[in-house]
Amino acid sequence: MTRRIRDVMSPATVAVEPMTTVARAARLMREEDVGDVLVTYDCDLFGVLTDRDIVLRGVADGRDPDATTVGAVCTPPPVVTLGPDDTTDRAAELMRRHAVRRLPVVEHGGVPVGVVSLGDLAAADDPHSALADISRTAPDP
Numbered sequence: 001m002t003r004r005i006r007d008v009m010s011p012a013t014v015a016v017e018p019m020t021t022v023a024r025a026a027r028l029m030r031e032e033d034v035g036d037v038l039v040t041y042d043c044d045l046f047g048v049l050t051d052r053d054i055v056l057r058g059v060a061d062g063r064d065p066d067a068t069t070v071g072a073v074c075t076p077p078p079v080v081t082l083g084p085d086d087t088t089d090r091a092a093e094l095m096r097r098h099a100v101r102r103l104p105v106v107e108h109g110g111v112p113v114g115v116v117s118l119g120d121l122a123a124a125d126d127p128h129s130a131l132a133d134i135s136r137t138a139p140d141p
Contacts, residue, residue, distance in 0.1 A: 002087045003087065003088045004087060004088075005087070005091060005116050006085065006114075009084070009105050010117070012114075013037075013104075014036075014037045015037060015112065016049070018041055018047070018070060020070050022049075022058050022068045022070055022073060025054070026065065035050060039070050039071065039074045045079055045081065045112050046071070047071070047075050047077060048102070049070045049073065054073065058073045079104060080094055081110070082094065082116060083105065084113060084114070091116050092121055095118060095121075102117045
């Protein structure tokens with residue numbers, strides 16, 4: 001069943017500026033229990049930093065997380081986004097085409113208002129699916 005993104009997205013986004021250190025962003029991810037943060041500058045979306053970005057573009061490249069900025073390792077512009085009135089079908093199609101698991105949701109001129117994940121789509125499509133169950137499970141301490 002197709003739904004609007006506003007009905008399935010996570011509205012509480014965590015954001016950092018491009019000059020934030022990777023170490024600070026990683027601590028914030030842990031504190032907020034999220035796998036990504038939006039990278040914003042003056043309320044505009046600059047990029048997306050995922051836990052995978054930290055590992056592949058930071059740690060694996062031998063970068064110092066206390067000296068490396070998120071702007072240097074995040075997914076750079078242009079970032080694939082959705083609007084709140086887009087559909088879950090559109091989100092799934094964009095995730096498939098761009099091989100991503102999360103999409104920022106933006107309004108009016110690129111202001112971020114949420115994030116929709118593959119788990120959000122799975123839960124919306126079939127609340128009893130294995131992926132929906134995993135997405136609802138509390139993380140390990």
